[in-house]
Amino acid sequence: MIDGRQVLDRKVGHYAARIGKGFRQQRRMAKVSQEAVATFAGVSVGTIKAIEKGNGTLRTLLPALTAIGQKLIARHAPGDALVAGLITLRKRHGLSARGIATQLGLSRSTIAKMENGGDSRIATVADYAALVGAGLAIVPADHSPTFFASSVNASVFHGWHTPPDLFDAVENAVGAFDLDPCAPDDGGGHVRAAIKFCAAEDGLTREWRGKVFMNPPYGTVMRQWITKAQEEARDGSQVIGLVPARTDTLWWHNHIAGEADVVFLKGRLAFGDGKRAAPFPSALVLWNFCPNIATAIEAATGGHAVWYARRENTKKAG
Numbered sequence: 044m045i046d047g048r049q050v051l052d053r054k055v056g057h058y059a060a061r062i063g064k065g066f067r068q069q070r071r072m073a074k075v076s077q078e079a080v081a082t083f084a085g086v087s088v089g090t091i092k093a094i095e096k097g098n099g100t101l102r103t104l105l106p107a108l109t110a111i112g113q114k115l116i117a118r119h120a121p122g123d124a125l126v127a128g129l130i131t132l133r134k135r136h137g138l139s140a141r142g143i144a145t146q147l148g149l150s151r152s153t154i155a156k157m158e159n160g161g162d163s164r165i166a167t168v169a170d171y172a173a174l175v176g177a178g179l180a181i182v183p184a185d186h187s188p189t190f191f192a193s194s195v196n197a198s199v200f201h202g203w204h205t206p207p208d209l210f211d212a213v214e215n216a217v218g219a220f221d222l223d224p225c226a227p228d229d230g231g232g233h234v235r236a237a238i239k240f241c242a243a244e245d246g247l248t249r250e251w252r253g254k255v256f257m258n259p260p261y262g263t264v265m266r267q268w269i270t271k272a273q274e275e276a277r278d279g280s281q282v283i284g285l286v287p288a289r290t291d292t293l294w295w296h297n298h299i300a301g302e303a304d305v306v307f308l309k310g311r312l313a314f315g316d317g318k319r320a321a322p323f324p325s326a327l328v329l330w331n332f333c334p335n336i337a338t339a340i341e342a343a344t345g346g347h348a349v350w351y352a353r354r355e356n357t358k359k360a361g
Contacts (some may be wrong), residue, residue, distance in 0.1 A: 056097065057279060058169035058179065058250065062115070063097035065181040066108065070095075073111045083110035094165070102162040108181065116186070118178035119249060129168075130158055132175040136238050146174060146221070146237065146253075176240055176249040205258045205285060206312055207233040212343040213256070213283060213327065217336055221253030225260065225268070234258065251275040251282070258285040266294040269328075273298040276330030288326040299351075303330040304337040306346040 070080060077091045084091070084106040093099045094107055108114055120128025133143060144154045147170050157163040157171065172179045210233050214220070219235070224246025226232060226239035234256055240246035246257075247267055255275070259268035265286070272282040288307055289295055299305065306327040327346070329337055334350050341348040 056166055056170075058173045059097035059164075059166035061097070062104070062165055062169055062179060062181065063095045066104070066111075066113075067095040069108075069113050069181055070111050075111050080107050080110045083107075097165060097169075099165055100162045101165060101168050104165055109184065112184050113181050114184050114186070116180055116182055117172055118180050119244065120172075120175075120177045126158065126160065126168075129172055129175060129177055132177055133171075136175055138175065138237070142237075143171060143174060147171065173250045173252050174238070176238060176244065176246075178249055204232045205234050205256075209285070209308075209312065209344065210234055210256070213340055216339040216343045217254070217283070217332075219254070220256045222251055222255045223257065224249065224251060224255065225257045247271055251280045253280060255280055255282040256285075257282065261287065266292075269294045269298045272328070272330055273302050276303070279331070281332055282328075282330040283332075284328040284330070286326060286328055288324040299328050301351050303328045304332060304334060304351065305329070305349045306337055306340050306344060307349065308344060308346045 070077070077088050077095075081088045081091045084103065086103050086107070090099060090103055091107060094104055105115065115125060117125055117128050117132075120132050122128045122131070133140070140154045140158060141151055143149075144151045147154075147167075149167065153163070153167060154171070157167055169179055171177075204227060214235065219237070221237050223232075223234045223236035223239045226234065226236075226241045228241045228243065236256060237253075240249060242260075247264075251271075255272075257268065257272060259265055269284070269286065272284050276282050290300075306329070308325045308327065311323070312325050327340060327344070329340070337348040337350060340346070
């Protein structure tokens with residue numbers, strides 16, 4: 044087995060920086076100075092500057108947000124209490140506090156402190172939220188939750204379950220996966236991942252993290268999933284997608300060619316119970332992996348690998 048992630052996940056710290064950037068943008072839009080926010084929140088100007096870089100703690104961030112008429116929410120967590128909602132999501136995904144700590148490279152005491160209401164670093168809360176798919180966002184203080192129809196639920200979902208032999212071959216080549224954002228609603232399927240988002244949880248609207256395997260809906264939303272995979276890979280995730288080998292489509296040329304490596308699979312896959320042959324050829328698309336990973340999957344699956352020359356600004360992890 045070749046480890047497809049020989050370096051630490053580069054998205055650790057990415058989410059905190061995003062929160063800091065969002066805070067800075069909202070402060071400037073409200074035309075409130077750093078000095079005024081600091082005075083309201085009872086902290087130093089240096090603390091506000093740190094928050095805008097994604098540093099600092101939740102205890103200093105929250106009053107600073109209040110000073111500019113904003114608040115921090117977890118879009119996909121139940122209830123109004125931020126930390127309580129994150130804990131609920133963790134349990135819903137079957138994760139332990141120890142498991143969270145291990146995946147984030149933090150101590151158990153750090154996670155326990157956060158879950159028990161202690162002051163925690165913005166980075167700790169942001170990375171925890173990303174891991175459980177909470178979707179942290181800065182919104183106006185008077186914001187009330189609104190139901191948005193899932194883009195997955197709004198389309199026809201073609202439930203082609205990943206063939207078990209194929210997934211086993213991929214997993215043996217690259218190691219365990221952190222996320223399956225396209226898990227079947229019935230809890231079935233053969234994809235093994237630490238976190239799974241079913242259609243009702245809408246993986247398109249959530250943040251992805253780590254090593255991802257996706258077998259997206261084979262309907263009109265395919266382009267959105269391919270775009271999402273490319274964007275998340277550019278932010279540091281590593282994504283393998285099982286998709287139709289439709290090289291005549293715009294989404295293939297815009298988001299795969301020049302952005303990923305591809306292993307074209309031989310013949311037509313038999314999905315689900317193995318009795319239904321797909322009406323199209325299939326391919327495994329690898330975003331943000333080194334070329335040797337495509338070589339390993341090519342050998343494991345008997346497919347044919349193609350390495351596209353990368354466009355500018357495309358990252359590549361080990």
